[in-house]
Amino acid sequence: MSHDGLQPVDRQLPTEEARDLLALVRELAQREIKPRAAEEEDAGVFPREVFRLIGEAGLLGLPYPEEYGGGGQPYEVYLQVLEELAAARLTVGLGVSVHTLACHAVAHYGSKEQRTEHLPAMLGGSLLGAYCLSEPAAGSDAASLRTRATREGEAWRIDGTKAWITHGGVADFYTVLARSGAEGARGITAYLVPGDAQGLTAAVPEKKMGMKGSPTAQVHFDGVTVPDSRRVGDEGQGFTIALSALDSGRLGIAACAIGIAQAALDEALAYGMTRQQFGRPVVDFQGLRFMIADMATKIEAGRALYLAAARLRDAGRPFSRQAAMAKLFCTDAAMQVTTDAVQLLGGYGYTADFPVERYMREAKVLQIVEGTNQIQRMVIARSLAGPESKER
Structure with missing residues (x-):
């Protein structure tokens, strides 16, 4: 099911263990993260206790080896966890993505001694x-x-x-x-x-x-x-390490973007089913139905794109271009979907009484972090057509 139970989400999880993990994350997010999100974001409260909680649940080291305290999960699973966390509160989902990015250098380029000394604490949940x-x-x-x-x-x-x-x-x-x-x-x-x-x-x-x-x-x-x-x-x-980390980090941003887009769609759909105008729910009107259809299509396409890139990464195949495509498409989709959600709620969407105005404000930064979407287009074009002629 979706983040609030309204819309079915076809989760393509490889194992029963992964399905149980995602169910645990969804329950934790709905119980411990989402209820306080609006109030704490408005007050600018950093949710350190939430990070400790999800660290204790083993969610701060999911894509890293179990021998160093990680979860040993493929990126395909880890990214879907990020999506659930971001749907509940982007500060948490993005925070986990950034933490994973910060661990990348030691995990992939550190010496055996460095991994043994540092990774257990970095992945174990007590450090951020x-x-x-x-x-x-x-x-x-x-x-x-x-x-x-x-x-x-x-x-x-x-x-x-x-x-x-x-x-x-x-x-x-x-x-x-x-x-x-x-x-x-x-x-x-x-x-x-x-x-x-x-x-x-x-x-x-x-x-x-x-x-x-x-x-x-x-x-x-x-x-x-x-x-x-x-x-x-x-x-x-260092620059090689940085670029390698950013390829993976861009997938994290893509997953967070789809999480916030799904949350916006769920909110818009719930509102549309209950809001009455002209004697019937506003979701009955064709103009709004078409908006919802477009929103859902962008979300499904973005999810498929980031998961396809994750599977390439998990298989040890090149995925830089696909990561850039996923980051570009998913974050642009999130900006459009959250904007449409505000429009669908009308005047209520523009107020802080509903979360869609926050989703729209938060979605914007995802088009900027981990390389702006203009940079993503450069990465994609160079992988297809080579560097610009002046550099040849």
Whole structure:
């Protein structure tokens, strides 16, 4: 069933264990997350206790190996969990996606010793991560980042400022991309920085149009020192690590987008069945029926697209283009569906008495994070037609 039981959702889950997991997540989301979402978002409350709860339920390490404390689930399953969490509250769904992104470097590029030392705590549910790539002057052009890592014997000193960091100031660890060598993509290295490192501070969180419960802040590194044992991967490999993480992270954003779109459709349909005009439910009018049909079609298409990309990833096949397509389509669909939901509710949709106005405000950011949708179009076009002629 759907997130509120109105519409059937054809879940394509590979095992009985996965079906039980999703049922558990749906129950937890409806009982512990959704009832408080509107009030806490309006008040800007960060749901740290919710993250502890879902961590205890094993939901903060789902796509990582069980030997390191993860859930050992394929991405196909993990993304459907994200969709359920995002439908209940985007701050939570997106937060889990960001945490998974922050764990990627150590899980996929860390040494055996690093994985053994760090992953159990990172995946076990007690810690929450953040991913530090963007900077005030390096957003879409991430290869131009200026945060500097300077070797000092067997340690590294990190200086600079990261921007637009989800969980900035509340994270227990930060995966940080910093320039350790020459200009350009080849001079960047990845580091695992503890949240309580001396010299690490966070600015006042940004004032945003949506997701007010999720802190987004600049993070300052003023002589932050980490041992070389916390350098992840080889020197100069950081940009490769970052792009690899973003491919997977984009699928997380796509799943969150479909979650919020489904929640908006469910709300619009419930309203349309009960709201009476001209002596009958407004859902009986053909104009609104066509809107609902279009909304549902976009959601089903987006879900199929992100799941197809996830299966490629699970099979060990290239999926970068499909991840970009999923992120592009699903987030554009979420923006359209949530806007239509507001329209369908009319004046009530524009008030905070119903959640669709919040869904619309929240959907907008999904077209921006993990690479804007303009960047996704560049990624897709380059994979099909090669780089622009001036670069050939």
